[in-house]
Amino acid sequence: MKHALDALDRGEEPQRAVLRDAVRALLAELSHRAPGRSVEVRVPPFGAIQCVAGPRHTRGTPPNVVETDPITWVLVATERVSWADALRDGRLRASGIRTDLTEYLPLGEQGPED
Template sequence: MDAMPVILDKDLTRGRSAFEQWKEAARMEHDPRTADPALPRPVKAMAVRFSLHLLEQKAPGPGVEVRVAPWGAVKILDGPASDPHNLTPPDVIELDPDVWLRLASGITSWAEEKEAGHITAVGERDDLSDLLPLY
């Protein structure tokens, strides 16, 4: 059974717009490095889903699961797939939505967010800095 996509094809244009809207709002904040723009929940959700889609396209594979709760998770990079009994890959990265969007848009770096304690990562491949920003 195939996994459900993080965003539907029909929502890609809306997703790109939401991601751009989030980036613009974040850059307008006093300190973009701690950006958490007060945007409507559906806009943030769509921005997260679209950016996760971009990550999945950039580095497809079953080896690392990137979770941005509550709006999405994708599996990326080559490596061992999930254990059939567990369904969780050996490498898991969890991020809050605004942390993920700051990283995806290039406002902050992986090292900055990791040092600040904003990234939870388990496994050998716990650094996505080579994949970010997304564009």
């Protein structure tokens, strides 16, 4: 993940595989921090998870959905861009009463090996 963040901090787009790995690592960490199945977080084309405790969704379109692009997800998940700013700018879409994930952020507290 460090390589993706380094590239973004330089204003560059990370290589596709680096970005994919960062997105998936951050989604995995979110699912660990917020276990459950009431919110679906979608970051196409790299991944989607269900998280946050509450009523489980089983059929059709989930009532609580967060969706964004990979770069925005990495920036928001690591708090380089605030949740509110990404929502306001339309880079992040969140529908449903459980979709504010700010209490679980930042994700990806990286160490020297990341």
